[in-house]
Amino acid sequence: MxxxxxxxxxxxxxxxxxxxxxxxxxxxxxxxxxxxxxxxxxxxxxxxxxxxxxxxxxxxxxxxxxxxxxxxxxxxxxxxxNVSHELRSPLTSIKGFIIALMDGTIPSNKRAMGSHVAVVLKEGNKDDSEKLDVSILGIEPGSFLEPSVVEGKPLTEGDNYQVTVNSSLKDKGIELGDILEIEGFDETLEVIGFVEGETFNHLPSIFIDLEPWRSIHFAAPGSDMGVESPVNAIMLQGDTIDTEKLANSIDGIEIATKKEAINGLPGYTAENGTIMMMLGFLLVISAFVIGVFFYVLTLQKANQFGVMKAIGASNGFLAKAIISQITLLATISIGIGIIFTYGTAAILPPGMPFALDSSLVFSYAIILLVVSVLSSLISVRRITKIDPLQAIGRVE
Amino acid sequence: MSGIQFNNVTKYYQDGAGTKLTILDNVSLNVQPGELVAVIGPSGSGKSTFLSIAGALLQASSGEVIINNTNLSKMSPKQVSQLRLDQIGFILQTSNLVPYLNVLDQLLVVKKMKGKITGADKHFAKDLLKGVGLESKLKKYPEHLSGGERQRTAIARAFMNNPDIILADEPTASLDSKRAFEVVELIANFVKSRNKAAIMVTHDERMLSYCDRVYHINDGKLVLVEH
Incomplete structure (x- = not known):
């Protein structure tokens, strides 16, 4: 139990x-x-x-x-x-960017800009004929892209819609302090300064801060495709820029030098080609005219040259005389030509897109002089063939 | 032997058919310094050809021309040109002055062809012009001179290089007889005083009294007519 x-x-x-x-x-x-x-x-x-x-x-x-x-x-x-997402795609770009920065491929002088073609109308004007076609160029105030003002004030930073405009607009009645309405856009522009010789695609340029330019250019919702702070281009300034290297080190960018960009302007190559052709023909024709002119002058003096030869002048003596005289004549006439050219430029209407580059004037003057001297060689050739015999037995 | 000598000089042209056209036929002549010799003949007789060969402007086909002991046929064209400048003074028909030069420069240009013009050259030129009576017209241009003055300028120019040989091609062609006499007298005086050998081609028989000898040329043959 x-x-x-x-x-x-x-x-x-x-x-x-x-x-x-x-x-x-x-x-x-x-x-x-x-x-x-x-x-x-x-x-x-x-x-x-x-x-x-x-x-x-x-x-x-x-x-x-x-x-x-x-x-x-x-x-x-x-x-x-997050980090891998942020880093994955731009990582290569950043790497390239850093290399490009470090070896000077990208110069320190780099500025963003944008362009926009617009039609503006001075406030108060109503008529269609008073509408102006312009290029609105967005830039960073104070950067090397901003042209210096010849009148008024330069641009200031901020969303203030103040602009500097090309002085050719003065002839269209635009003055400092004027308000410009942009077609299809609510904000208005205030003219605070004039710049000189600034046109884009033959349209007078209007310079504005980048921020308000974005509001104008990307006014339609979604037109910026969600890109933050979009720009048209980033301008690099420097004399050691290696475009090929730049293109290799950064993906997805298009690179053009100033020259390429200018050549790429619509119509520029065609226009320039025509002008260069005219210039080429002009030089050839003037070579002909000058050559023939001096040749005829020489022919008229053939008898005198014959006499000179008979009394002992050598071909070298006469050739020297001819070439030095033609050089002197050509120099004086080219000088007169240059004076007339500048005179013509001075009385041309200011709106005419005509610029005289003095280095260009100088180089063409030299070319013309060389052409004249070369064409004088035809005359010299003629002189060497003049027979001193013709001085004998000749009655004047 | 200085002066100018022609030894059996012949000049002929051959036309396409092979026919010889003889301009000068076996011409021999000897002109010594201080002598003025005249050659007369109708036009087409070969006077100009004769003078051209004497002046080294034309080459003889055969025979030799000797100027100051130098045989012309053995010289290059460049040497001939130099000899023309140094040793031959031409007085051409109707003067043939350069229209853009004044009287003094007409003379100086001859020096310029050789190189630099020196003060002595200027002095010499003025002397010569004084000798032909143009000292008051140094700065005149040919168009402002009379025919006689032009021809006198040409004479002075022919002497500018102090040549040994003076060749005159019808120097009186465009002058009236008074002027013509003056001009020939001037040439004769210059030739004598400066001791040059001179040949004057002319068809003006009035002038022959100034000449030492007179030759007649016809159909290329040279014949002495007067001594």
């Missing part, structure tokens, strides 16, 4: 012990399993313990730790994904 009772008590105690130990170890085992999951990075499960004892507190701390870990992990993932 005692044995029986003892056995029952042991079984009962064993059951209670098992039950109690089960109750204690179950959350521990669960925590153990979940900790393994956490270690693998799976934070989807959490420990469910409702007791308020030490184990319950441990479980709560465990859950808190998991939550914190989860958040950290998320931040890390987000950081990595």
């Amino acid at each position: 005692i044995l029986f009772t003892f056995t029952i008590a042991i079984v009962f105690a064993g059951c209670i012990l098992w039950f109690i130990s089960k109750k204690i170890t179950a959350p521990l085992r669960e925590m153990n399993d979940i900790a393994r999951l956490y270690a693998k990075g799976d934070f989807s499960k959490s420990v469910h313990v409702n007791s308020n004892d030490e184990i319950g507190q441990l479980a709560n701390s465990f859950t808190y730790m998991a939550k914190e870990l989860n958040q950290l992990e998320n931040t890390r993932k987000q950081f990595i994904s």
Whole structure:
């Protein structure tokens, strides 16, 4: 009986012990399993313990730790994904950019600009005929792209719609302080200064700060294609710019030198070709005219040359005389020509797109002089053929 | 032997058919310094050709021309040109002055052909012009001179280089007889006083009294007519 009772008590105690130990170890085992999951990075499960004892507190701390870990992990993932997203595509560009900057391929002088063709009307004018076609050029005030004003004030930074305009607009009645309305745009422009000799595609230029230029050029919603601070071009200034290197080091950009850009202007090459052809013909024709002129002059004096030869003048003496006289004549006439050219330029209407580059004038003067002297050689050739015999037995 | 010598000089042209056209036929002549020799003949007789060969403007076909002991046929064209400048003074028909030069410069240009003009040259030129009576017209241009004055300028020019040989081609052609006499007298005086060998081609028989000898040329043959 005692044995029986003892056995029952042991079984009962064993059951209670098992039950109690089960109750204690179950959350521990669960925590153990979940900790393994956490270690693998799976934070989807959490420990469910409702007791308020030490184990319950441990479980709560465990859950808190998991939550914190989860958040950290998320931040890390987000950081990595963000960083890699930010870095992935521009990384190569940045690398190229840095190399280009370091070896001087990109000079320190670099400025953004944009152009916009518009029709403006002076405020108060109503007539269609008073509308003006202009190029609105957005630039950074104070940069090397800003032309100096000949009258009024230069541009200032800011969203103020103040502009400097080409002085050719003066002839269209534009004055300092005038307000210009842009067709299809609400804001108006205030003229604060005049610049000289600034046209783009034969249209007078209007200079404005980049920011308001963006508002004008990208007035239609979405026309900027979501690009932040869009510009038409970035101008680089420097004398060691290696365009090929630049093109190789930065992806997705188009590079043109000033010359290429000018040649790329619509109609520029065709216009220039015509003018160069006219210039070429002019030089050839003037070579002919000058050559024939001096040749006839020489022919008329053939008898005198014959006499000179008869009394002992050598061909060299006469050739020297001819060439020096023609050079002198040509120099004087070219000088007179240059004076007339500048005189004509002075009385041309101011709106005429006509510029006299003195180095160009000088180089063509030299070319013309060389042409004259070369054409005088025809006369010299003629002189060498004059026979002194013709002086003998000749009656004047 | 100085002066100018022609030894059996012949000049002929050959036309396309191979016919020889003889202009000068075996001409021999010797002119010494201080002598003025006249050659007369109708036009077409070969006077001008004769003078051209004497002046080294034409080459003889055969025979030799010797000027101051130099045989012309052995010289290059450039040497001939130099010899013409140094040793021969031409007085051409109707003077043939350069219209853009004044009287003094007409003379100086001859010096200029050789190189620089020196003060001595200017002095010499003025002397010569004084000798022909043009000292008051140094700055005049040919168009403002009379025919005689022009011819006198040409005479002075012929002497400018102090040549040894003076060749005159009808120097009186466009002058009236008074002027013509003056001019020939001047040439004769210059030739004598400066001791030059001179040949004057003319068809003006009035002038012959000033000449030492007179030759007649006809059909290319030279014949002495008067001594």
